[in-house]
Each structure stands twice: as structure tokens, then as C-alpha cells.
Amino acid sequence: MTQAPNRTWADSPELAPKGKKAVPEGLWIRCPDCAAILFRKSVENNLWVCPECHHHFRVSGLRRIRQLVDPESFEPFNERMTPVDPLNFVDLKPYTQRLADAQKGTGQNDGVQTGAAFIKGRKVILACMDFEFLGGSMGSVVGEKITQAILLAADRDLPLVIVSCSGGARMMESGFSLMQMAKTTAALARFDDQGGLFISVLTDPTTGGVTASFAMLGDVILAERKALIGFAGPRVIQQTIRQELPEGFQRAEFVLECGFVDRVVERSELRSEISRIIDYAGK
Amino acid sequence: MARSNKQSGGFSLPFEQAVIELEKQIAALEQRDNAEDFAPEIETLRGSRDSLLKKIYAGLSPWDIVRVARHPKRPQTSDYLEMMCRDFCELHGDRRFGDDPSIITGLGRIGPYKAMIIGHQKGKTTQEKITCHFGCAHPEGYRKALAKMKLAEKFGLPVVTLIDTPGAYPGIKAEQRGQAEAIATNLREMSRLHTPIVCVVIGEGGSGGALGIGAGDRVAMLEYAWYSVISPEGCAAILWKQANEQSNAAAANALALTARDNLANGLIDHVIPEPVGGAHRNPHATAKDVQSWIVDQIRQLTRSKPETLVQRRYEKLRGIGAVAWQQPQISASAGH
Ligand SMILES: [Zn+2]
Numbered sequence: 001m002t003q004a005p006n007r008t009w010a011d012s013p014e015l016a017p018k019g020k021k022a023v024p025e026g027l028w029i030r031c032p033d034c035a036a037i038l039f040r041k042s043v044e045n046n047l048w049v050c051p052e053c054h055h056h057f058r059v060s061g062l063r064r065i066r067q068l069v070d071p072e073s074f075e076p077f078n079e080r081m082t083p084v085d086p087l088n089f090v091d092l093k094p095y096t097q098r099l100a101d102a103q104k105g106t107g108q109n110d111g112v113q114t115g116a117a118f119i120k121g122r123k124v125i126l127a128c129m130d131f132e133f134l135g136g137s138m139g140s141v142v143g144e145k146i147t148q149a150i151l152l153a154a155d156r157d158l159p160l161v162i163v164s165c166s167g168g169a170r171m172m173e174s175g176f177s178l179m180q181m182a183k184t185t186a187a188l189a190r191f192d193d194q195g196g197l198f199i200s201v202l203t204d205p206t207t208g209g210v211t212a213s214f215a216m217l218g219d220v221i222l223a224e225r226k227a228l229i230g231f232a233g234p235r236v237i238q239q240t241i242r243q244e245l246p247e248g249f250q251r252a253e254f255v256l257e258c259g260f261v262d263r264v265v266e267r268s269e270l271r272s273e274i275s276r277i278i279d280y281a282g283k
Numbered sequence: 284m285a286r287s288n289k290q291s292g293g294f295s296l297p298f299e300q301a302v303i304e305l306e307k308q309i310a311a312l313e314q315r316d317n318a319e320d321f322a323p324e325i326e327t328l329r330g331s332r333d334s335l336l337k338k339i340y341a342g343l344s345p346w347d348i349v350r351v352a353r354h355p356k357r358p359q360t361s362d363y364l365e366m367m368c369r370d371f372c373e374l375h376g377d378r379r380f381g382d383d384p385s386i387i388t389g390l391g392r393i394g395p396y397k398a399m400i401i402g403h404q405k406g407k408t409t410q411e412k413i414t415c416h417f418g419c420a421h422p423e424g425y426r427k428a429l430a431k432m433k434l435a436e437k438f439g440l441p442v443v444t445l446i447d448t449p450g451a452y453p454g455i456k457a458e459q460r461g462q463a464e465a466i467a468t469n470l471r472e473m474s475r476l477h478t479p480i481v482c483v484v485i486g487e488g489g490s491g492g493a494l495g496i497g498a499g500d501r502v503a504m505l506e507y508a509w510y511s512v513i514s515p516e517g518c519a520a521i522l523w524k525q526a527n528e529q530s531n532a533a534a535a536n537a538l539a540l541t542a543r544d545n546l547a548n549g550l551i552d553h554v555i556p557e558p559v560g561g562a563h564r565n566p567h568a569t570a571k572d573v574q575s576w577i578v579d580q581i582r583q584l585t586r587s588k589p590e591t592l593v594q595r596r597y598e599k600l601r602g603i604g605a606v607a608w609q610q611p612q613i614s615a616s617a618g619h
Contacts, residue, residue, distance in 0.1 A: 086548065086605035087539045091522035109609060140604035147601070169490070169512045171522060174538045175550040178490060178512040179603040182498045185467060186474035186600045193475070209512070211463035212451075212491045217471055231463035231491070232453030236517075240453050250458060258459045 031055050047267045056224050056267055058204060060106065061113040061130035064163055068271060069117035069126065076115040078148060083110050083141045086176055095172040102133045110141035111166070114149040119161070120275040122283075125153040128163040129210070136166030138210055139173040143180025146214060150187040154194050159283045161274060163201040164215040167233070168208015181213035188217050197281040199274055202229050202252070202261065216260070220277050222270070223252035223261040230255075294355050298339060298347055302560075305332040336560040343507070345541050346532035349515055351507040352486045356563035358570065360387050360402030360445045363485065366570035367577075368393055368400060374431055380460060383424030385415040385448075386496070388431040393443065394578035396585075399435035401428045401496055402445030405486075418487070419452035422465035425495045429469050432476055441479040441581045444496040449514060451492030466495040473498040474600060475593055479584035481577050483555065484508040484542075485562075500596050501580040503553040504542035505569070507561050510551070511540035550603065 029040050033055035043050065047067050048057040059067065065074050089095040103109060111133035117126045127149045129136045138146075146162065153160035169177040191198060200218025202211075204227035212231050215221075223229060230250040238245060248254045252264045265273050295303050309328045312321045343351065351357070364371050364387070373389035376382040388401045403420065406412035428444075435442045451462055473480060473496075480499035488497070488510025504510055511518075515535035516526040523530035539545070542554040555572050558565035584592060 080609040082607050082609045084605050084607045087537065089537050091518075091534070091537060092524070140606050144604045144606050171513055171518050171538070173605070174512045174540065175510065175545055175548060176603065176605055178494055179550055179600070181467075181491060181494060182470050182474065183600045183603055185470035186498075186597050189471045189475045190597070192471070209491055212466040212495075213470060214467070216461075216464040216467040230458050231451065231466070232458065236453045237455065237458070241455065245455065249455065258461065260461045260464050 049267050054225065054266065056204065056226065058131055058165065060132050061108070061111075061128040061163075061165075064128040064165075064203075065113060065115075065117070065126065067267070068128070068161075068163070068274075069119055070121065073118040074115050074126070075117065076113060077152070078114060078145050079109070081109065081141055081145060083139055083173075085172070086140070087172070087174055089172040089174070091172075098134060098172070106130060106132045108133055110139070110145075111136050112142045112145050114145045116152075116158070119271055119278075122159070122275050122278045124159045124161050124274075124278070125149050125156070126161045126163075129165045131165045131167075131205075134170060136164075136210070137168060137170035137177070138166060138180050138213075139170035139177045140180065142166075142170075143177070143183055146180075146184050147187045150184065150191050150198075150214075153198075154187075154191045154196055157194070157196070157283075159197040159199065159278045159281070160191065161199045161201065162214060162218075163203060164206040164210055165203045166206060166208070166210040166215075168210055178209065181209050184214040185217060188214055192217075192219075197278065197283045199277055201270065201274075203227050205229070205233075207231065207233050218262075219281070220263075221261045222263050222265050222273055223255065224267055224270075225252055225264055227252045229261070296347070296350055296354065298343070299336075302332055302335055302339065305335065333559060336564075340507075340560060344532060344536065345509070345538075345544075346515060346535035348507050348541050349487075349509050349535050351561045351563075352509050354561065354563045357486055358562055358566040359407065359447060360404045360485070361407070362566055363402070363445055363570055363573060364389075364391065364400065366567060367574035371400070374434075375427070377423045377426035377430055379426055380423045383421050383427060384411075385418055385420040385452075386424035386428050388427055390440070393574060393581075396441060396578065396581050398441045398443045398581065399431050400443045400445070401431060402485075403448040403493075403496070405447060416452050418448045419450060420448065420492060420495070421452050421454075421457045422460040422462050425451075425462075425465035425469050428496050429465075429472055432473065432478075432480075436476050436478045439478060441481065441585065442476070442499075443577055443581075444480070444482045444499065446482060446484040446488050446493045446497050446510075447486035447508075448489050448492045449487050450489035450517075451495065466491050469495045470498050474597060477589035477593055479581060479592060480596070481580045481584070483573055483577065484510050484551075485573070487514075488540075489514055498596075498600065500584055500592055500599075501553070502551045503555050503576055504545060504551050505555050505562060505573070506542055506557040508542055509535075509540040510542075510545050511538045513538070515540070 031050040034053035036052040202223040368391040371391040405418035406415035482499035484504040518534040519526040519530035562569040
């Protein structure tokens, strides 16, 4: 397995090299896995999966929603919820500047889209994280929108589907980000108490405080093939233990072998996988 | 970093050099055969040392505080168990995989209360530090903690947790055994545990590894503890692209990781003041204050029905976060 573009570490929004889009620009694109030169349109029509080797390109939250739901069925919530800078956080750049850049680059206020939708005719509450927005990191807005999505699913007794794609908790909101882990999981406890169905979909990458909170608490956990899934990111682990990581370490297939996801799925199967679990759960 | 200093037991904090000098002078006088002749001088020197310490500690930067929190002589969970807990009955194992020594769990009496006590253990001797992975727990540590919390719930005992970890262990086996799942499950189950949960960050509150036993009804931090989403070094390495003295200090500052900052931000409920010069200079006084705060919380919390506690705990967590609302307008949809 080739790798490097998706290397991540826990709680790191800095994964994406500057200005790098989840999906490359241009008429022709090169598959990072098999190196095939592909006609962009043909990849797009294939759910952003390489027709040659099945490499799953990373997709934005909105593109994910379009792929997943029945046409025109997505009804967004809390679109106008927007982040603040509670700590006046400045590193090499002010957080406010990073937010403004990310908002300009993605057209989104923050790193998750939530709403109601239909998947193969079944109504769900859906949340899709957006890696393009500061590495999909979870700050107050992501935590709050996810929490509201969970509570809405509980309120309406609808299945909940969260598609995770995140480097973890957002450093620039520090303790506020950390506590979103406790908040989202507390909401999930309520949903669970009510017998709600939560399908957690892990995509590349899902690490850090997102994995260690709602993402790992699905009643059923699906993972896209070869997605990087873990608590600590590979770099941190490598620095700690100072040895090479095993082949395929923290990839979806490895995590399945370890017993922490139910199924590894192809992107093309995701709609049918989700809808049949909803049917089995009787939701 | 810390320099070796024989006179003060092999370790001293860089900002305490002047104090160490005074302590050397005091020790020199005390060792003289006619030490009693110098009693007044010794008294004066002690007075100057105390006021100097007070002054230094009043002006500690967040990065200095991180160093105090990591002081090798800082009391650990095992010390608190000894100092504030009677008849401690350690309970081992997660009933799944093993027994992680980096989280100690067991039954004990604190003041008038019986409780389940759970705390990170960093280790004191080199051997113990290695066994405890310097306070970085594996999944079995979090699962052990949860198993004992459920035991406490069953018998109506309050849970007391002492938090002191640089973070959950980042390693191959920890990942294989589901570090993320273990922490996530603890968070969910702690939020609905039907018994009081009282938490104190006694040293380091490193991210999810700290929160994994830290989602409680009442959370306090010792004055020179730190608690944050990531360590200053980790943050500096990522956002400042390098971890050195300057960037670590800058990150510590930016992360708002001190007890006072966390209290001001509404993320904890209380700051327990430490003796002059930090907990390591007077572990007994520290333990006494930690104990009395814990006892007060248990007293208050046990007045409420478990259902009420769970509801309030939920509401407290539910309220955390800082968001704003954009004025109604169609937002640009670039890039799609
Ligand atoms: Zn390919």
C-alpha cells in the first residue's frame, strides 16, 4: 500500500497541506494510489473512487451528502451557526484568520454539515464532517451541531448517521474542544437510552478526539476501505515507540481485524449498507 | 529543562534557582555543629526563602506551571491514597484483558465517606515509571476504571477520580486494543452513571486521556495543575512547526491550560490552592485541602437522587461550547 498523503496525528487540523483540496483540481487527475491518470469526470461519476484501483478520494461534506442521500432530499440545520475565538488563540497565525481562510476556501461556516435527509427512502438525521475545514477538527460548532443532530434524532426517533472525517479535537479552542467529546457522548447516551439507532461511518481519516468520542460509539460502525482510523496518529506513535509501524496499521481493514468496526465497505455500497441496517433495526 | 541539583534532591525548576541558593545556605548552617547558635539567621533565611517562593509562584507563566505539574516530587495518586484515604482496598483488572498499573482503582474511606477511588499513576521509581508508562494508560486502564465505576454505582458509592496523565498511551498495542473505543465508552457511561462523580486534576490533565476518567459532577484542579486538549509540546510541534522553549511557552499560554483559565472559561468548577512553592513542598497540606474539597462535594452530591445527578451532569456538559450565529444571508458556496 502506498501512503503518505493521508498521514495524520491526533488532534491535528494541520494535516492538509496548505491550500490542498480534498479533491484535486484540473481536467485530468492522478490517482495517488495506483498512479493512473484519470479523466476527472469519470472519477466524479464514480463517487470519487478510482475506477482502476478503487482508491477512495477524500470528499467534502457537501459532496458526501450528495453522494449519500436521495436527490434533493437534504434539509440542512444550523447552517448559520458559526465559530468564535473564545481564547483569542494566536499561533503563527491568529485563529480568526485561519477560520476566515477556511470559510472562504470551503464556503462553510465550520467543519460539519447536519440535517435531515432520505437514504433510499428512509428518513435519517445526517451529519457529514468536512476535512477541508481545518482538518475536520472538532471545536464548539462541530460539537454543538453534532449534539443537536443527536438530540433531534432522539426527539423524532429517527436513525442517526454520522460520517466522520477528522484529525480530532481542534487545538485553537483547547478545553472547549476537549469538552465537546464529553458533550456529544452524553447526548449519545440519551439517544441510546431511548433505543435510537446510530450508524457511525468512519472515513479517511478519523482520529483523535473524534474517534475517542462519538465516532466509536455507533450501534453499527462502518468504515470506508483503507480509511485511517485511530486514536493517536501514526506520527505520534512512531515518535513514541521509535520503530516502524506494521503494514496497514490503523487502516480500516486492520481496525476490523482488531474488532473495532463492524464492516469495511466500498463507497458505492454505503447507501445500501446504511439502509439495510436501518431496516434490520426496524427504524 | 530541569537541571540536576544535589542539594535539593536531584531536581530543581529553572525559575527556582534563587530559592535553591537560599536553601543551600540554610542547609549549610543547619549542618554546623553549633547550628543552634545560628537559629536566628536560619529563621531569617527561611523567611526570605518563603517570601521569595511566594513571589516566584505568584508570577509563574503557564509554561512554568506545566513544569511544576510535572515535578518529579509532586504527589501522585498513590501518595494521596496514603495521605487522605483509610483502609484502601485496591481492586485490579478490567475483566477483559489485563491490569493496567497506570490507573489505580479501589475502595477506600475519605473522611466520613466510603468511595471508589480511581487515579492515574505515573510511578515513582524508574521501574515503576516504566511499568506505569509514565501515567499514560492503555485501553485496559480505562476499561478497568469503568468496571470499577459500575461497581460503585451498583453499591451506591461515590466515585472519586484523581487525574494526572500526559495523555493516553500512543502505541501499537493501545491502538490494537481500542484506545479510542475505551475512552469514548467511558465518556458515554460516565455521563449516565447513577452515582456522584468527583474529579480532581492533581497534576497533568492531558487531553482525552485525562477526560477518560474526568467527566464528573464536580471537577477541580490543583492550582499548579494543567488541563488541555493537547500538551504544549504537541501543540507547538504542530502549530508552531517546532517544539522548543519559546514555542512550548507560547503554546502553553495560548492553550489556556492553567487552573485559573479553565475556571474562568467555565470548564471546571473549582481551583484548590496549593501550599507556597507548590504541592511537592508540602504534600500533606495539599492532600488535606484536596480531601476536604472532595468530602464537601460528596456531602452535597449525595443529597440528590441519582436521577437528578445524572440530569444535572448532562445539563452541565450540554452547556459547554462557544458559538455564534451569522446574520441571515445566503452564504457563498465556493468550491462546490
Ligand atoms: Zn487508482
